[in-house]
Amino acid sequence: ANMDPNHRDRIAFVRVCSGTLTRGMKARLARTGKQMGLTAPQFFFASQRQLADTAYAGDVVGIPNHGALRIGDTLTDGEALVFQGVPNFAPEILRRVRLEDAMKAKKLKEALQQMAEEGVVQLFTPEDGSPAIVGVVGALQLDVLKERLKAEYGLPVSFEMARFSVCRWISAEKTADLEKFISGRRGDIARDLDGDPVFLAQDGFSLNYESERAPEIRMIAIKEYHQAKAA
Template sequence: MKAKLVRTGKPMSLSAPQFFFARTRVTADEAFAGDVVGIPNHGTLRIGDTLTEGEEILFRGVPNFAPEILRRVRLGDAMKAKKLKEALHQMAEEGVVQLFSPEDGSPAIVGVVGALQLDVLKERLNFEYTLPVEFEMSRFSVCRWISADDKAETLRFIEAHRGDIARDLDNDPVFLAQHAFSLNYEAERWKAIKFATIKDYQVRDKAA
């Protein structure tokens, strides 16, 4: 069976959907409103996604909030760096943390709203991926999504702040500031730039 993933506009195979009963899994041949069904996939689905039989049904979805804690992940075994990168990407897709990749190529930064999320991330990386990690302070403490009515203005801001720009999981640009004073200073200098604390769940542009 195939369904349309509205966010991308592409078809997706629904192979072996399952019901969960405690530790037992049963193939779901039929489901009704209210049923909870597991759909095996390799990072294709995200929280807030909509699957249809072809209709363009759009929901606002689950927004992202600007993280209040930014940390770098320190891995004891450098040989497992690629595995850590994949694991962090998976955790970000699940919504455990937010992941930001600096434009200057420096190591990724994880962002969370509360410290408990870091504990969850650490435990899951250890037990699910065999990746014992520690967290290091980042030089940044403030994160904001940036945009402007004039796209060229956004690009100018990015070029002027290359060392303070990162990309989120959707490749949208964020500005990383050392503290609130730095953010307010840049906001005064760049009146056309919007510094957002909330990012609505993004869906495919119908015109795409």
């Protein structure tokens, strides 16, 4: 959550599932395998905040961070434990984001990254360098994105139809097969927030056609959100 737009104050709300969380402890982020310090966990009471010295199972605390934590993440005391988060579903609607002031392109890129980390939209960055594409399940998400970009970042935007209406995450048993598929269709390939490749198709017919032409490529509509990484 973006608690204070003036300071980009971002808080991840975390439920303690077992054991205790203490201020200053180091916790392991299962998705990346990296350690992060919990220097200022906070309890929230109405509009008040209070530093949490200790939190127990069942407590919900706020962890200030700059995008390190995402929805569904697991923090542990060191073990390779992961709670499967909500998976990513292929979006129903794909739109290009049109910025009224081209001078603020860098600011828009940062804002879209943060909105995607919060789960407001899915963000796809085309391999060919064309403008970013956002994916949503319902049109209401576009309204929310537009309003938040304007209110929190001072970025008035509009949305344009993309020539794509379907997207699928792609993979292959052989890295060479995946690289060949990507290099031959660079105008139809984008990367998601994790850098994973996505194939963008004009419609279901085009998707099926390309899928039949390249049986070695696995195309999935639901991406498992997290896998625990070894330390």
